[in-house]
Amino acid sequence: MTIRWGLIGCGDIARKRVAPALREQANSDLVSVSRAKFDQAEQFAKEFGARRWYADWKELIADEEVDAVYIATPVHLHAAQAIAAAVEGKQILCEKPMAMTVAECDEMIAACSDNNVRLGVAYYRHFYPVIDRIQSILAAGEIGTAILAQVNAFEWFDPPASHSRRWLLERKLSGGGPMFDFGCHRIEVLINLFGRVKQVKSLAGKLLFDREVEDTATALLEFENGPQAILSVTHAAREPQDTLEIFGSQGSIHVPVLNDGAIKISTQNDERTEKHPSHANLHLPLIDDFVQAILDKRKPQVDGNVGREVARIEEMIYADHTLPRSTT
Numbered sequence: 001m002t003i004r005w006g007l008i009g010c011g012d013i014a015r016k017r018v019a020p021a022l023r024e025q026a027n028s029d030l031v032s033v034s035r036a037k038f039d040q041a042e043q044f045a046k047e048f049g050a051r052r053w054y055a056d057w058k059e060l061i062a063d064e065e066v067d068a069v070y071i072a073t074p075v076h077l078h079a080a081q082a083i084a085a086a087v088e089g090k091q092i093l094c095e096k097p098m099a100m101t102v103a104e105c106d107e108m109i110a111a112c113s114d115n116n117v118r119l120g121v122a123y124y125r126h127f128y129p130v131i132d133r134i135q136s137i138l139a140a141g142e143i144g145t146a147i148l149a150q151v152n153a154f155e156w157f158d159p160p161a162s163h164s165r166r167w168l169l170e171r172k173l174s175g176g177g178p179m180f181d182f183g184c185h186r187i188e189v190l191i192n193l194f195g196r197v198k199q200v201k202s203l204a205g206k207l208l209f210d211r212e213v214e215d216t217a218t219a220l221l222e223f224e225n226g227p228q229a230i231l232s233v234t235h236a237a238r239e240p241q242d243t244l245e246i247f248g249s250q251g252s253i254h255v256p257v258l259n260d261g262a263i264k265i266s267t268q269n270d271e272r273t274e275k276h277p278s279h280a281n282l283h284l285p286l287i288d289d290f291v292q293a294i295l296d297k298r299k300p301q302v303d304g305n306v307g308r309e310v311a312r313i314e315e316m317i318y319a320d321h322t323l324p325r326s327t328t
Contacts, residue, residue: 001027003091003291006060008081009072010035010044011164013095017283018072019048024284027291034060040153061085071095071286076173077106082119093120093290093300097184098307100175102315105205105308120290120300121307127285129276130261134193134246134253135161142267144250148192149229151186152241153178158209164247165180169211169280177213179204180314186231187221187310188302189244189258194226196309200316208236221319 005022007014010033024031030050038055042264054060061069061084068091071081075207082092092112099105099289100190112119125131138146155178159166167173179202191197204217216234223229227246244255251267253300261277276322286302293300 001028001295003294004029004065004067005030006034006066006081006090007050008034008057008060008069008085009095010041011072014070014072015044017281018070018287019044021281021284021287023048024281025287025291026212027295028287029303031065032060032063043259047186057081058084059089061088065276068093074167074173075175076100077143078243079108082108083111085117086115086117089115089117091118091290092121093287094307095122096188096307096310097180097314098304098311098323101294102308102311105304108178109304109308116302118293119303119304119307120284120286120291120293121304121310122286123185123302123306123310124282124286125185125189125258126192126302126306127289128258128261128278129190130255130258130263130278131189133274133276134255135261135266136245137205137253138193138246142250143246143248143252144266146227148227148247149190149194150243150245150247151190151229151231152243153182153186153231153233153234153236154237154239154241155182156240157235158236171212174213176314176318177204177211177215178235179214179217179219179231179317183217183219183231183233183317184310186233186244187313188306190221190229190231191306191313192310193246194223194229196224197221197313197316198224200313200320202317202320204318207234217317219311247277285299 032052033045034054034057041053068269071094199222202219204214207216209215215236221229242258247255254264290300
């Protein structure tokens with residue numbers, strides 16, 4: 001069986017990862033795309049072999065040849081597009097963050113349930129081999145009891161007014177700054193490893209840039225049955241960081257660059273380094289799982305409930321500091 005895809009949004013991520021993955025995935029066929037500028041939609045469709053293109057995404061979700069949609073638009077559009085697609089009976093894989101608020105997540109989940117379609121969220125780090133390896137190390141008790149996790153995610157981001165991703169600095173479009181944009185990815189990693197978060201403390205501010213959203217934020221997470229975790233994100237530090245460290249009662253785990261997959265394990269008995277690289281296209285394992293979920297008639301591993309839990313923690317983080325965040 002082939003899943004016929006429509007791609008809503010043709011920005012950088014769609015071009016670099018999503019469209020190539022939909023074309024490469026064994027049981028997928030990219031049949032249509034939509035972008036507000038019709039000529040750019042046409043160019044994108046021809047580049048990736050899609051047979052149809054639309055300026056209006058509503059025409060795409062009405063396309064009877066489309067079985068599933070990948071929503072790759074700015075976050076403020078996700079809920080409306082996902083709900084409309086669910087009503088049309090389309091399976092839905094949505095970019096992260098899932099939506100602007102928990103309430104929107106709930107509306108998306110309800111619409112998909114009511115229309116018997118699947119809802120997945122593009123937290124592709126869930127499928128990193130290094131994350132699976134960390135889970136096995138923790139389960140085996142190699143570092144004893146996990147006490148503290150630390151995550152740094154630093155990406156310099158100061159785009160000019162003409163930049164295609166400038167919308168990320170507008171709170172009503174983006175929902176927040178780096179904590180909302182890519183901090184959400186790390187929150188998913190942490191809850192995947194340690195479970196439900198029960199308490200949050202946070203700081204956020206405009207330490208370098210005068211903009212609507214924070215440029216830097218730090219959250220302290222306390223898990224119901226796990227360690228404490230410190231998540232720090234910024235748009236304002238020049239040195240990039242993508243780290244994950246876990247300190248236990250009998251050892252530690254160090255991942256200097258999460259996307260690369262190298263890991264150092266230190267225990268009371270030895271110290272070793274392993275390599276568990278991610279797929280060349282980070283989105284392909286995510287899409288593989290979603291397609292297989294459709295074929296097997298099961299939930300995707302990263303479903304709407306995962307997206308909602310990340311959104312719940314984000315709301316706790318933003319509620320705990322003084323920077324307001326849009327709720328519309």
